[in-house]
Amino acid sequence: MIQPNAKFHSATVKTIGLCAVLSLAACGEKKQEKAEEAETTTTKETKTYLSEPLVSDLYTADPSAHVFEGKIYIYPSHDIDAGVKENDNGDHFAMKDYHIFSMDSIGGKVTDHGVALDVKDIPWAGRQLWAPDVAFKNGTYYLYFPLKDKNDVFRMGVATSKSPAGPFKAEKEPIAGSYSIDPAVFTDDNGESYMYFGGIWGGQLQRWATGKYDANGSKTDGQDDTKPALSCKVAKMSKDMLHFDGAVKDVVIVDKEGNQLLTGDHDRRFFEGSWVHKFNGKYYFSYSTGDTHYLAYATGDNPYGPFTYQGTFMDPVQGWTTHHSIVEIKGKWYIFYHDTQLSGKTHLRNIKVTELKHSADGSIELIKP
Numbered sequence: 293m294i295q296p297n298a299k300f301h302s303a304t305v306k307t308i309g310l311c312a313v314l315s316l317a318a319c320g321e322k323k324q325e326k327a328e329e330a331e332t333t334t335t336k337e338t339k340t341y342l343s344e345p346l347v348s349d350l351y352t353a354d355p356s357a358h359v360f361e362g363k364i365y366i367y368p369s370h371d372i373d374a375g376v377k378e379n380d381n382g383d384h385f386a387m388k389d390y391h392i393f394s395m396d397s398i399g400g401k402v403t404d405h406g407v408a409l410d411v412k413d414i415p416w417a418g419r420q421l422w423a424p425d426v427a428f429k430n431g432t433y434y435l436y437f438p439l440k441d442k443n444d445v446f447r448m449g450v451a452t453s454k455s456p457a458g459p460f461k462a463e464k465e466p467i468a469g470s471y472s473i474d475p476a477v478f479t480d481d482n483g484e485s486y487m488y489f490g491g492i493w494g495g496q497l498q499r500w501a502t503g504k505y506d507a508n509g510s511k512t513d514g515q516d517d518t519k520p521a522l523s524c525k526v527a528k529m530s531k532d533m534l535h536f537d538g539a540v541k542d543v544v545i546v547d548k549e550g551n552q553l554l555t556g557d558h559d560r561r562f563f564e565g566s567w568v569h570k571f572n573g574k575y576y577f578s579y580s581t582g583d584t585h586y587l588a589y590a591t592g593d594n595p596y597g598p599f600t601y602q603g604t605f606m607d608p609v610q611g612w613t614t615h616h617s618i619v620e621i622k623g624k625w626y627i628f629y630h631d632t633q634l635s636g637k638t639h640l641r642n643i644k645v646t647e648l649k650h651s652a653d654g655s656i657e658l659i660k661p
């Protein structure tokens with residue numbers, strides 16, 4: 293597993309560790325000396341970041357951004373330190389509620405609208421409120437969220453509000469036929485909406501490889517690197533936006549020769565965190581490659597794909613996860629993303645924004661976060 297922030301961690305741990313082993317008095321006597329030493333260590337290892345955290349009094353991640361009612365609304369996960377040990381199932385991502393944020397413009401003041409939905413108010417809830425998204429239709433805002441049910445199986449829930457800032461009221465049951473994580477709802481120019489979802493490892497997508505839930509599914513994932521990779525899923529939304537309208541389909545990603553990306557192709561295959569935007573009539577399907585930490589994209593001619601792999605457009609951020617959304621605001625395109633600048637810890641992230649540029653040939657320029 294690549295740890296892009298390993299150097300940053302070692303600086304922090306070293307400075308704290310030095311004071312912990314000395315007595316308080318000794319720490320006082322040596323204050324000047326230690327301060328100088330700490331300063332030298334920090335200076336040597338300082339990182340520069342492309343942009344600064346949008347929110348610094350809460351930990352936030354997985355930002356889905358939209359323009360609603362003339363403002364920019366951000367729907368992130370709300371990271372907390374629940375004291376759960378880190379593992380590949382992502383148990384340490386033990387989030388319990390959502391806050392919604394808004395801005396009048398990029399660079400403007402960020403307003404926290406408070407708790408929009410709490411896990412205790414979701415009738416079917418087990419644990420772990422992960423990356424959400426929001427769509428608007430029929431005069432209503434729909435908040436889609438992944439949450440483990442009482443059997444510890446991730447399902448997609450939906451909650452509604454008349455305001456983009458919430459609060460949201462959850463439906464009594466998860467969306468029938470939904471599973472896994474990271475819902476991203478794209479509404480096409482003709483008004484049809486589609487939910488893209490899925491994530492492997494902790495996101496449980498591999499447990500659905502046969503079409504039925506298999507709690508041991510993780511044992512078979514990734515064993516045959518020469519087989520087609522697991523695909524992200526897409527389902528058309530019903531007119532009332534509360535159900536899937538028809539079957540869940542695979543979002544197939546192919547290379548330029550038309551061959552489906554393979555399980556062993558960790559630098560390119562889908563892992564989690566999908567998003568779809570439309571630019572110059574083309575559908576851009578973008579996603580995280582997970583264990584290789586890239587944001588990659590593929591393009592297609594319709595919402596179902598297949599999508600042809602084009603490349604990566606964001607290098608690894610500080611922290612293990614990478615998750616984004618792409619939105620057009622006043623004629624410019626922006627990417628909302630996260631890293632771990634504030635905490636240095638994988639599960640305590642902070643959301644950011646920076647400009648995203650499409651080149652004349654339609655490719656997305658590489659962003660170095």
Ligand code: FUB
Pocket residue numbers: 353354369385422423473474491564565613614615
């Ligand atoms: O926030 C929990 C999980 O981490 C998300 O669902 C993934 O996309 C990753 O960012």
